[in-house]
Amino acid sequence: MASEVKAGDLLEGRYRILDTLGAGGMGTVYLAEHNLIKRRVAIKILHPELAIDANVVERFMNEARAAGTLGHPNIVESTDMGFTHEHVPYIVFEHLEGTLLTDEIYRVGGFSVRRSLWIAQQIASALHAAHNAGVIHRDLKSDNVFLTDRDEMLDHVKVLDFGISRFSQLSESDHKMVMGTPEYLAPEAITRPEAIDGRADIYALGVILYEMLAARRPFPSQDGDPKALLHRIVHDTPEPLNVPELPPALHDILFGKLLAKDPDERFPTMIEVESALDKFVTEKPTPMRRNRPQKTIDPFSVRPGTRTPVPVPVAARRRSWMPYGIAIGGVVIGLIGLIIGLTREPPATPCDCGDPKANVRSSH
Template sequence: MFTPHELDVPADGPGTLRLGAVVAGKYRIKRLVGKGGMGAVYKAENTAIGRTVAIKVLHSHLADDGVTLKRFQREARAAAGIRHSRVVEVLDMGVEASGEPYIVMEYVRGRSLSQLVRPEHPISVRRAADIAGQILDALGTVHEAGIVHRDLKPANVLLTVQHGRPDFVKIFDFGIATFVESAWDASTTGDLTPSGRAMGTPYYSPPEQIRGGSVRDPRVDIYAVGVILYELVTGYRPFRGDHLVHLCRSIMNDPPPPLRVFRADVPEAFEAIIRKAIAKDPAQRYQTARDMISALVPFGADPPVDDDVEPTDTLTTDLRTLRERERQVRGERGSVPPAPTAFDDLSGRVVVELRAYLTQRVGHEGIAEVLASAPPDVHARWVANISDHGWYPATLLSVIEIADRRFGKGDRKFVVDAGAHLADAARTAGRLGSLKSPELCFMQLPDVVASHFCHGQAHVTKHGAGYGELEVTRHPRPTLTLAVMMVGFLQRALVLAGAREPDVRLAKVAALGDASDVFEATWS
């Protein structure tokens, strides 16, 4: 999967597993590929099925803190649920009896993108755009799953040959950045041993990540792709410094040197794409991976694939079925379903995070366009000061409705993503309850829902290993937007609790005439 050139440390020395050693009772070590700050990478064989795999064994001291280890396991399980041809598949994970965490991944023959970065031989604009477009294509799927890489760099991008295509991209190491950040935070001395300093210098980290540490925002990855693109076509990173402090100051305050300083043949429009991707302000960057791919198409990137023609995933199919039912109800009633009411159904923290979500998805210009179509009272409330501890009218959800109509794809996925954003924010603020297991998380959802929304009484009606049903009854004012948003909220909450392949269905909808909202959930 990895070449020894991927890692700067020689592939020998103490702390390595011996040839023939067996990890987790079934992975026989064949050879050491390389060692780095986080641990070592091995080529191994799954003796049970005869499959060649790659195993990354991490240093045991990174798991000294139990909370850190559990957090890493949740992230790794979420990453294992990603299915994309340009993402290295995570097959297994665990902790050895000696204390070393390990991750088992598919074995891919290839080389690291870092081997292409040479100041004396920068690659062509077309080749760089093609590679960056593939990275962004993978990130689009990753971000849709609610995952942010946060440690994207050339060493975490593989180039292989697939279906006769050279430079076929595979990205990896999801969740490990979170693991190391958490281990660093948990260190009582504020320092790790040299072998544990896996994060290195933050060449690919945006200003907000440097200031705040852990940042769960897809635009962090957009920034990293911009830095990688800059480096591919010039051979140099846009920000440098003699010391870590100087580097961080440069990233936060200095403009990047123009590309023409290094080569004069880079089109101005191509340079503008890079400048936008690495803007200091996240709101000034491309807001989605798809947006940046579209900008790179004229320079060699493959156009983004429109996956709306033949949807096969359960969520998209269910949402489109719901949209069709909504149209039928509209036809029967002769009008649209009731708009969100003026009752105070939304907690202040929900409104604050919905504003952040909208800024992230459509930018300030998009928000201005949306608010221009909103009722005057909604417009005024949306831009007013919001208290986290207050309660606000559900009419504010009409802003999300308008944005969905203008920027969505007709399947309400835009609204579902808003719910997922709320779950991420709740987890960050410690308001998502226990995340020890998906089952425990699901049982606590009624209390979590009540702390965010006031639109009925939520209670768990069915539960067990890998499944559950949540019902919201006694609706004084049912709202379709809020019900759809809850799908994203519940699904993301389960992912954060370690669920793999969660599937949440809105089986009954009070806003469309049912007696209650019923959410059916399954996971593994």
């Protein structure tokens, strides 16, 4: 097995490893410095044991291609890529300082309508650029949105982790998989994963907007049962929002045009999402400096002393802020029986038989 990179190592004569920022299921992220120009960067190196899996390497390269070619101010920038001396691929990203959107939402207990709209518009702009380039993110979530400062402006968005993005046609194996993070999955991503398009990202943006306003997700994972969660996403209606300042028309857009079960009822494109949200923006946020800590935090520890009025969901506690997502981040669920079961209405009485499809149908 290939050895791990360590502080002091020099990658291809260009990047000096300074420190480890964190690790996840797909790779390890390091703080590094260009050996000549002394610019600090974040380097994501695929786990050596995964470098022999062609499908994993392809998804890793997807992230580099998306971040390196889209060229949008709200998408994390990839500036280089290469291979370690043991032929393990790595991606070089801009080094960001700030916080994950997830952490900020639950730190302050939800955002104002104005702040939520400002962030949602930037996400929509980033995904509009991606969709125009034929890229569907497929794992858009608050854990893959980073808030930083730019030109004195608070909450400049960077969309992260295009690791499972789709550039063209799905592979044969992908046709059989539900890919993404369950709480943000569009219903059709569960029932018809082969048919998803950019409207699945529009649904996920609706989940993020709901989450920013309510400090909870439309369908939170309550008991760790993915079958029950996916069943609720397909069949149930999200809890109404209790946000007095939310304009009724914006409420209707959120529930009727972003979180609609039927993709045909959603906005067809992200540019239309941007335009619809812009009608509710009376002014841009006032330029100001972020007044929260921006130091590196152990990504696998509970952060003592953090003001958290609302409990952070389990998924959000997995890591603190990073330059971008470390792992594929999503859950890949290859259960064809589960998908079939979710397309049917549950029976009136639960079935306690051993058929997994029946169990899914009765999980509601």
